[in-house]
Amino acid sequence: MKRLTRSFYRRPTVGVAKNLLGCFLVRKIGRKMIRAKITETEAYVGEEDLACHASRGRTARTETMYGAPGHAYVYMIYGMYHCLNIVTEQKNFPAAVLIRAVEIDGVPHRETDGPGKFCRFLGIDRKLNGFDVTEGEKLWIESGAKIASKNIRTAKRIGVDYAKHCKEYLWRFSIADYSK
DNA sequence: GTCCGGATCTTT
DNA sequence: AAGATCCGGACA
Numbered sequence: 001m002k003r004l005t006r007s008f009y010r011r012p013t014v015g016v017a018k019n020l021l022g023c024f025l026v027r028k029i030g031r032k033m034i035r036a037k038i039t040e041t042e043a044y045v046g047e048e049d050l051a052c053h054a055s056r057g058r059t060a061r062t063e064t065m066y067g068a069p070g071h072a073y074v075y076m077i078y079g080m081y082h083c084l085n086i087v088t089e090q091k092n093f094p095a096a097v098l099i100r101a102v103e104i105d106g107v108p109h110r111e112t113d114g115p116g117k118f119c120r121f122l123g124i125d126r127k128l129n130g131f132d133v134t135e136g137e138k139l140w141i142e143s144g145a146k147i148a149s150k151n152i153r154t155a156k157r158i159g160v161d162y163a164k165h166c167k168e169y170l171w172r173f174s175i176a177d178y179s180k
Numbered sequence: 181g182t183c184c185g186g187a188t189c190t191t192t
Numbered sequence: 193a194a195g196a197t198c199c200g201g202a203c204a
Contacts, residue, residue: 042187051187053200061200079197081188098187116188159187181204192193 001142006134009069013088013095017043018152018173020086022144025102027122028137034122036102036112037144039178042157043171044085045095051163054094065094070134074119074126081116082125086133086141100158103178113178151176 001024009016018041025036044052053075054062064073065087073085073096085096101113104121112118119125124139133140155172157163 044187053187056201059201075187076199078186078188079199083187085187100187114188157187162186183203184201186199189196191195 001144003134004070004141004143006068006070009086009088009134010090011088013043013045013097014171016086016088017041017097017171018147018149020097020099020141021152021173021175022147024142024144025099025122026140026142027124028139029123034104035142036104036118036122038099038101038141039103039113040099040101040172040174042098042100042173043095044098045089045171046093049163049169050166051157051160051169052094055163058094062094064130065096066092067130070132072128072131072133072139074124074129074131076126077116082119083115084119084124084128100172101174101178109178147175153179 020038020041023038027034047054054065068091069087071087073087085098087096089095100115102118112121153174153176154170157172160167
């Protein structure tokens with residue numbers, strides 16, 4: 001397995017979101033290393049995407065998304081959960097892939113089948129916001145077996161009812177075997 | 181400064 | 193179906 005490089009992320013976000021399925025999110029805490037297979041993702045693309053945090057422009061929070069691709073964008077939601085995204089596309093174009101679910105060997109899937117759940121399990125919080133996943137030692141992503149397109153399920157994104165017409169975009173992707 | 185709502189999850 | 197819980201963004 002090979003670590004994904006910056007050029008992997010410097011591409012259209014929807015493609016990155018699909019290609020991340022089946023890849024392995026690796027988290028290292030001290031001597032402990034956890035490998036998590038990515039099973040569900042969503043794309044958030046630019047200021048025109050009303051579901052994207054950057055739709056309200058460049059702010060302190062969204063600054064990471066405007067930065068170079070291959071960095072983690074971690075934010076807190078509902079006062080108690082964190083969500084992990086990987087920044088995509090060119091610098092100064094705000095876009096990212098939200099990782100929504102992973103699977104870890106020996107861990108019940110229900111503990112890692114939501115964005116807040118696996119972040120809690122992997123100890124991911126805002127301290128990792130802006131972390132370079134193409135170089136750092138705490139968090140990175142390795143390539144995995146390619147998922148055939150017939151095994152990729154496409155759907156509307158979750159929890160973005162406020163996003164007007166953008167809520168209809170089919171920018172949620174999951175591996176068929178793991179779809180709920 | 182104040183106010184409001186959220187890319188969620190758990191429990192009822 | 194509702195509660196937990198708090199930060200970021202909008203407005204003043």
